[in-house]
Amino acid sequence: MVGTFPFRRYRQALLGLTLLLPFALLLGAGIGAYPIPPWAIPEILLKGEGVEYQVLTALRFPRVLGAGLVGGLLALAGAVLQGLFRNPLVDPGLIGVSSGAALGAALFIVLVPGAGVLETYALPLFAFLGGLLATLLLWRLAQTPLGVQVTVLLLAGIALNALVGAGIGLLTFLATEEELRSLTFWMLGGFSALTWRLLLAGLPLALLALALLLPLARGLNALALGEREAFHLGVDLERLKGRAVAGAALGVGVAVALAGGVGFLGLVAPHLFRLLAGPDHRYLLPGAFFLGGSLAVLADLLARTLAAPAEIPVGVVTALLGGPFFLYLVLKHKREVYRA
Template sequence: MLRFPLIITLLVLAIFACAVLALSSGAVLTDWRLAFAWWWPGFSEDFSALQLNVVTELRLPRLLLGLIVGAVLAQAGCAMQTLCRNPLADPSLIGIAAGAAMLALLVIAFGPQLGLSGHYWVSAAAFIGALVTSLLVYQLSRSSHGVNVATLLLCGVAINALAAAVIGLISYYASDDALRLMSFWQMGSLAAVTWQPLPMAFASLGLCSALLWYRRKAINLLLLGEQQARYLGVNVPRLKRELIVLVALGVGAAVALTGIIGFIGLVIPHIARLLVGAAIPRLMPVAMLLGALVLALADWLARMAVPPAELPIGIITALLGAPFFLYLLLQQKRRLYA
């Protein structure tokens, strides 16, 4: 197992290299100097104003959003897997992403008839759907003894099934143009991001990430079990409630901005756990850096795969994440039967 500072350093360098790659290459022009030309006057003289605008107005905001969304999704995955004490748990397991998708697709399909067309209405609907779903699941799973994890997971399964049925109903009545937009949104993309929503996105996602990091020691004690955590002074019911709300807010904001991006919250914590172990103070920052790196790299691959068009980023993350996840399951099976 590599040392923690070395892994952090390598991940930071990898993110820097990925940022240079993402800013300097694309359908318009590929030149490594573009990654520095937008802020270094010595390189900016070699490029036109249009080429610099492509970097500052298109590539840079989607890179920044990809980094923060990838970090938050991976961090939320760490929190959910610790809360459920299940390595197969991810933020979408309790229906957060499904609830966000249900309201967002409703606006995409029928919003124009109600005067609610536009990216902002879709984002607002996705965020409200994630928040309402998380509160509903929390209320259903709450008892006099706190939140029951088994009931929480079962409620999430039921919410996912209900949301899938409603999405199918929306798809049945939607127009052909709306169906295409709905399909593209469900696969996730960073293509529509601009500078305008980024301050609010960084504020909401940054707040959720900071609060989860603030509670890292209490989350780490949950690894010992709920009873042992209580003996060590952790208010377990309150901690569960906080984790559910913070994960819902973080994932809801991410889904509202990018659509549904799978496998980041599921696979990235596994990879980080292989590198630094299960201790949350080490696992969480490594998972966040790794999630940011993977999502930024996946976005670059989505842009470069079929230029000048681009693939939905959810396809790239699924193609990268699913085989690795199957590999992890096979390795775990071999250790179990060894």
């Protein structure tokens, strides 16, 4: 299946992306309104005092590390779901977790006005619970006597996204001007609100998502041949589907809870790795995680610097970059179908 691809190419791509992420983190930590030379960061940390140290440890590090984690989770979830659905155009938002999380956040913003300091922690919690409930609903809808039907899961996700969009539209209509501003900024996504406490609160769930998703590589490689062939190769299809959807929902739920609506990373990063190396999920899953984390950090860097001292929402930057890439994938897929 993937034996024609040289393993040296996979290893080189994975090694390069593993090195790219810390480089992007250093770049993101150094560049900003208060510039700090990236090569001086280790010395500043060893010194342990001064304005630069406070800027790095209190502001920059939780932001760039959170961006890397969010981007990695979205990209890993996207790679797993594309393998599960055997469709290169699948995005994590299609299983409803992103829209469910957005609805949970919108409900909190509009129905719990004046939350104050409570909003810092309760808003991500409501977003995570909204994504979790949406995923559980979709999973129940896709259950049949023959097991979970992936096609039904996809169609139900599309329908749920439409319903949630209507619900968010109604809440937007009911919101006050201040609530509407908060809702708009949260929906567009960003990493400016990330703190150490918020990041550490989401870390255990993020690690659980990684533990669920990364071991699925061999099963997804077999599934690329088809469900019947994967079954004959010894793959427990129901267990594979359950872990894939649960892990993706958990990862995307944490990402949306931490950063809001940051789109297209789950679609773009897996495809970029396939262009660099190939489709073997043993390398694709960790490669997508590292690449997605790097892209999120660099997108946040652009959002902070392009319109300084103002800040562009990160979701706008990722959409401007990911939208054309998605159109390219659609046109490429159309040409492949026509040639077949």
